[in-house]
Amino acid sequence: MGSDPKVRAGAVDVVRHWQDLGYLIIYITGRPDMQKQRVVSWLSQHNFPQGMIFFSDGLVHDPLRQKTIFLRNLVQECHIKICAAYGSMKDISVYSVLALSPSQIYIVGRSTKKYQAQCQFLSEGYAAHLASLEFSLHSRPKKNNSRMILRKGSFGLHSQPEFLRKRNHLRRTMSVQQPDPPSSNPKPERAQSQPESDKDHDRH
Secondary structure: OOOOOOOOHHHHHHHHHHOOOOOOEEEEEEEHHHHHHHHHHHHHHOOOOEEEEEEEEEOOOHHHHHHHHHHHHHHHHOOOOOOEEOOOOOHHHHHHOOOOOHEEEEEEOOOOOOOOOEEEEEEHHHHHHHHHOOHHHHHHOOOOOOOOOOOHHHHHHOOOOOOHHHHHHHHHEEEEEEEOOOOOOOOOOOOOOHHHHHHHHOOO
16 A cells, blocks of 8 residues: 555564574465555565565455365375464454364464464564474474575576666666777776776676
8 A cells, every 4th residue: 555564573583583493484465466466575675585475366355265266286296284373353264274283373462362372472472482482392403404596586586686687787888888988198997996896786
């Protein structure tokens, strides 16, 4: 909506915790794919770990059903085993259909009697949750503890930001547009030093 939603304290650290243990991070939203660039940029800007990210295919009337279908396909066809699932109260129904146990479903917000037996409420926030995860049996490293390598564009972003590409293009254009006027008393050319940061960009 044109605003910058605040990140809940400790949220990034919780996702990083699971990534450091060797788990694949999957971001799934009911938002339409036309918002991909904004959402992906927001995740990147706020330093969320890279992972797979999935949107609804265009505008849908029932985004929760789309989430359920997508996650069920991941489990049944891709043999993905979900270890922990996070979301808001509306996501409880999605995760329950996937036969996840209440101990695997983490919901942000105040505990309610209606859903108390279906999930773990993170009423004290992500920072307190991270502290409990570090001592929990549910967040031990995978057996081989291998880190999954995702390329720089895994978030759907270019490896080089747009403003850097534009700046480098502008420099190249300016350097070939107008040569210096000939001088009546030519001086020997000197090698000009170039800042390290510029050298790096030119190499790329």
